[in-house]
Amino acid sequence: MIPTGIIGGTGMAQLAGLEIEREERAVTPWGEPSAPLVRGRYAGMPVVFLARHGRDHDIAPHAINYRANVWALRDAGVRRVIAVNAVGGISADCAPGTLVVPDQLIDYSWGRAHSYCDGTAMPLEHVDFTAPYSDTVREWLLWAGAAAGIEPRDGGTYAATQGPRLETAAEIDRLERDGCDIVGMTGMPEAALARELKLEYACCAVVVNWAAGRGGDIHTELEAWVQTGMAAARRLIEAALGAGATS
Numbered sequence: 001m002i003p004t005g006i007i008g009g010t011g012m013a014q015l016a017g018l019e020i021e022r023e024e025r026a027v028t029p030w031g032e033p034s035a036p037l038v039r040g041r042y043a044g045m046p047v048v049f050l051a052r053h054g055r056d057h058d059i060a061p062h063a064i065n066y067r068a069n070v071w072a073l074r075d076a077g078v079r080r081v082i083a084v085n086a087v088g089g090i091s092a093d094c095a096p097g098t099l100v101v102p103d104q105l106i107d108y109s110w111g112r113a114h115s116y117c118d119g120t121a122m123p124l125e126h127v128d129f130t131a132p133y134s135d136t137v138r139e140w141l142l143w144a145g146a147a148a149g150i151e152p153r154d155g156g157t158y159a160a161t162q163g164p165r166l167e168t169a170a171e172i173d174r175l176e177r178d179g180c181d182i183v184g185m186t187g188m189p190e191a192a193l194a195r196e197l198k199l200e201y202a203c204c205a206v207v208v209n210w211a212a213g214r215g216g217d218i219h220t221e222l223e224a225w226v227q228t229g230m231a232a233a234r235r236l237i238e239a240a241l242g243a244g245a246t247s
């Protein structure tokens with residue numbers, strides 16, 4: 001059976017409950033991924049887990065080798081990817097603790113190696129990115145969230161910022177004017193690279209703080225929201241996989 005890829009972000013450097021079968025150090029034409037790939041079973045289904053920021057969470061968002069990460073998952077046989085990303089909430093209904101399955105994104109990041117189409121490993125292709133996330137995986141996540149009693153927010157625009165610093169209040173105002181609902185630092189170029197490799201990819205965003213200027217001190221209670229939010233994300237993934245992957 002084809003394994004599902006899970007990319008864990010802040011608060012999910014390991015997937016609690018994963019029955020580990022083996023770990024693989026992957027090497028790709030783009031270098032090494034953030035961490036060894038962990039193969040195992042989650043809710044009885046085969047998965048390949050990758051810690052986006054490294055095992056010790058010491059790789060900053062702008063320093064992640066996104067190309068190696070996504071390539072390694074594809075080489076490991078993955079065709080469908082659930083990306084878990086911690087985010088700040090901009091829209092009023094994206095309070096800390098909320099899970100969001102975005103349907104759009106705007107990329108504000110810069111200077112990241114963001115494509116495989118460099119004329120060497122892959123020919124130039126202008127991939128269609130009108131809808132940046134896979135509808136199939138999105139629907140699957142939404143269904144699983146409902147089944148797990150979580151009811152994630154269906155849709156929303158993810159703003160991918162450069163980090164590692166957080167945003168200014170004025171930057172968040174601008175993102176809101178642009179139509180963004182949530183803000184994170186790791187959503188791109190990951191989603192676009194997955195599209196270039198024709199992977200079915202969607203994001204389960206976990207709101208862990210109000211974005212800058214949206215109330216309170218960003219770091220207050222953040223750790224607690226990371227814990228609660230990631231526990232909810234795990235329940236969602238468990239429900240999704242438990243329901244049985246179809247391919």
Ligand code: HPA
Nearest residue numbers: 086087088183184185211
């Ligand atoms: N901004 C950017 N990235 C984030 C945030 C935020 O407020 N919270 C978690 N990741």
